[in-house]
Amino acid sequence: MFVFVFPSSLAVSAQEQGGAVEMQVTPLFGGNYARGKWLPLSIVLRNSGAATEVLVAVSIPNAQVRNTLTVNLAGGAEQRVVLYAAMDDQTRELRVSLEQGATVLVEQRLEVRPRSGERIMALVAERPLQLQLPLRQELFELPFLPLNQPLNELPDQLAGLSSLALIFFNDSDTSALTPAQLDALSAWVSSGGHLVLGGGPGAERSLAGLPPTLVAAALGPERALDTSFLGSYADAPPPAQLSGITLQPITGTLTFGPNDAPLWAQRDLGYGRVTQLAFDPSALGAWPGGPQLWDRLLIPPLIIRLPTGVEFSPDYAREQLASAAVLNLPTVNLPNSTPLFLLLAIYTILIGPGIALLLRRYDRQALGWFVLPTTALLTALIALGIAVSLRADERVISSVTLVEQVGDTVARARTFTGMVSPRDELVALNAPASALVRPLRAISGGFGSVEGLNGDIAQQQEQFPVPIVPWQLRGVFGDDLVEFPALDVQLTFGQAAIQAVVRNTTGRTLNAVVILYGEQLVRVGDLAPGEQVVKTWPPASGLGEGYPIGTAASAIVLADEREANLGVGGRLTREFLTRQQLLDAAVSRGSLDPAEGPLVFAFLESTPLALDFAADGAARNSTTCLH
Known part of the structure; x- marks a missing residue:
């Protein structure tokens, strides 16, 4: 049908x-x-x-x-x-x-x-694309919802594509896509999206503007395709004939069908996938096995089952963990007490022997009843003025950022920031105009709870007011694609050993760089811009050493720092907990097992996506994790 x-x-x-x-x-x-x-x-x-x-x-x-x-x-x-x-x-x-x-x-x-749990699919085609999809009542779960989408109206923000499970390009000239649309498309695939590229006569147009990372195979000549492989995807006999193009898979691509002329090719990119067909999907419109084929082929690469429903990306779980990290608020900035101590010392000298000796020298002891109270009163007034001028700003601001590389020069940055104030106030929030900002998701933790906020959140505007409620942690998180050159990490295979070569090409100082694969960890250390380090992989370990299978990534990465970060009563410091929660967020995939890697982590000295409350004098902390 x-x-x-x-x-x-x-x-x-x-x-x-x-x-x-x-x-x-x-x-x-x-x-x-x-x-x-x-x-x-x-x-x-x-x-x-x-x-x-x-x-x-x-x-x-x-x-x-x-x-x-x-x-x-x-x-x-x-x-x-x-x-x-x-x-x-x-x-x-x-x-x-x-x-x-x-x-x-x-x-x-x-x-x-x-x-919830539906495969929302954008069909981007010059002419209406008719796919023989299974009916909702024929599927136990994950029904299809196909929607026609004009190419020129495809969102140029990753957030605009976040509801889609699949995007299907067929005979559509992708050279008309803007750089912003292409960056959003690449980031969407890396975040768990499934990009499908139609073949046949329109294949060249569908690939015309796509970057190499979104292409699974080069295009060869047209030919008749062997359809016998389709029989393994459906109960119906394969179609008698099917014409298409010859796919020439690139490195790292899986092919399906005959080796000399595969029916489709697939490559994974981050959490997502690119599927490139050799044939025009409309050519299977009359084939009875079409519904079964599309049900098995057009599957989201990542299916996360949560109590609240099904997710096709790890975003929700990561946002929850990162929001919890905002609860690790800094301590209030204590005022400089030196002026008060100096005033107290001077007062002690005066009120003790100082005034008495001075009055005795000039034989004016009778004025003591006036001079002593006056000195005490003036000292109290001066102390009050100093205390008011040096009083602590009780506002605190906590900010964490996850930076995920999604391209050679582009990264996805998500910044979560919250503020506590002792009073009702309207605070200006500075944010890049290209970032999309929304309230933090409500969550509770060991240090309290975090709430979203009320009021207007402006878009395409670098500053807007945010209402803060007394003694409640209120905040927002922003999501944006930022220019960020990828860290160059390579594994080289030599005669004696495997080596990990890490070169800092980001243009930023990287701290505590590590490479993790499963339970194997290599510590690279701090890297200045342009610096290169070579490490043996995997690291040498003795009998009984290493970490049990299933150990959390954060526990492995931060193992050497744990003892040094134990505070009073054996509680871990908030700085340590923040790094731990960011590492957990970086590998989290909701109800699925965490990503095994190989993974590279580093901490940055500053965030590439600054969401900054304009609150001079407030205590601040900021932690940025690159993964």
């Missing part, structure tokens, strides 16, 4: 008039989203009046936080913008408003639909 895309089943577009400004809102992917992800909204603004500035805001009903975007509209202009809505688990409606100052020009509602 053919499954057609039916985005019109949802309220995918709404248009309203607000004075001289008209707004049309269309949620991408037909309003379907994976739980807790982002949903991009395509918004067209038409201004028939004079130049003006408007605010577009989106919120979940009854929520106290909004995602906003400020737009400068020229007179008589039409402008398309994309606003990202931070979704929860069950929302079926969004409220979008167009505002000017304190006036709401337009407010409208959009129907959206949460999808």
Whole structure:
């Protein structure tokens, strides 16, 4: 049976008039989203009046936080913008408003639909792609939800692709993709996405603009394909004939089918996968075995089963662990007490022998009743002034960052930051305009609990105010792709031993660099920019040494530091706990076993994605882990 895309089943577009400004809102992917992800909204603004500035805001009903975007509209202009809505688990409606100052020009509602454990698949094709997918009732789990997606509207933010389990390019000219779209696509695959590339006559167009990392095979001449292999993927006999192209797999690619002309090739990239077909998928439209083939072939590379549902990426688990690391707050900055001690010493000298000797010398002992109280009063006033001027700023800020390499020059950075203040205040948050920011997920830990925040969170804006509630840890986390040259790590095979060659090509100082594979650890140490270190792999170990199978990565990496970081009562220091939780977050895959590696970890002196509360004088700590 053919499954057609039916985005019109949802309220995918709404248009309203607000004075001289008209707004049309269309949620991408037909309003379907994976739980807790982002949903991009395509918004067209038409201004028939004079130049003006408007605010577009989106919120979940009854929520106290909004995602906003400020737009400068020229007179008589039409402008398309994309606003990202931070979704929860069950929302079926969004409220979008167009505002000017304190006036709401337009407010409208959009129907959206949460999808849990469904294979949301974007079909990017010049002509409608008809796949013979299995029906929902025919599958025990992971039903398909195919949605047509124009190439030019493919999100250029990783967050915009986060709801998708699969993206299928077929006879679509990918050379039209922008660098930002390609970076987002590469990062999406590395994070657990499955990219499928159609073959046949349109294969060259589908590969035209893709980087080598997203291609599994070079293209050869057209030929008739041997279809007998398809019989192992379905109960039906293979199709009698199938034409396609010859796939010439690159290094590290698995092929399926005859060696001289495979039917498809696959390569893994991070947690995700690229599948490249030799044939046009539409050619199997009449084959009865099509549903079984696509069910087995179009599978998410990573399936994480949690009590709350199924996830196709480790993002949720990592966000939970990283948010918990924010709870390791620094201690309050203590004031400099030296001026008070000096004042006390001077007062002691004066009130003791100093004034008495002075009055006796001038034979004015009778003035003692006035001089002594006056000196005490003046000293108290001076002490009060010093205490007020040197009083401690009781605000504390904690920030952690995970940096994950997703390309040769691009990394995904996620920064989690929280602040505690003794008073109600509105604090400016500085963030890169390209980063998407949302409230921290609520979580409790040994040092208290962390909450999100209320108010407006601006997008494409470098600073916006954040309301802080007294004595409550409130915070946000930001997600962005940043320019970050990849660390050069190679394993070389010699006659005597295997060597790990590590060269710091990041342009930053790297601290505590380690290489981990399973329970085998090599400590590289600190690396200055451009520095190279060669280590023997695996490390030599004696009888009875080493770590048991299944030992947590953080326990292995930080084993040598544990004793030195035991504080009063045998409690580990907060700095140690922060590094431990970041390492756990880096390898976490939810309910699945942690990633084994080989993995490279390092700690950076500064974060490439700074989310900074403008609070001068506040105590701060910041930890950044590269993995």
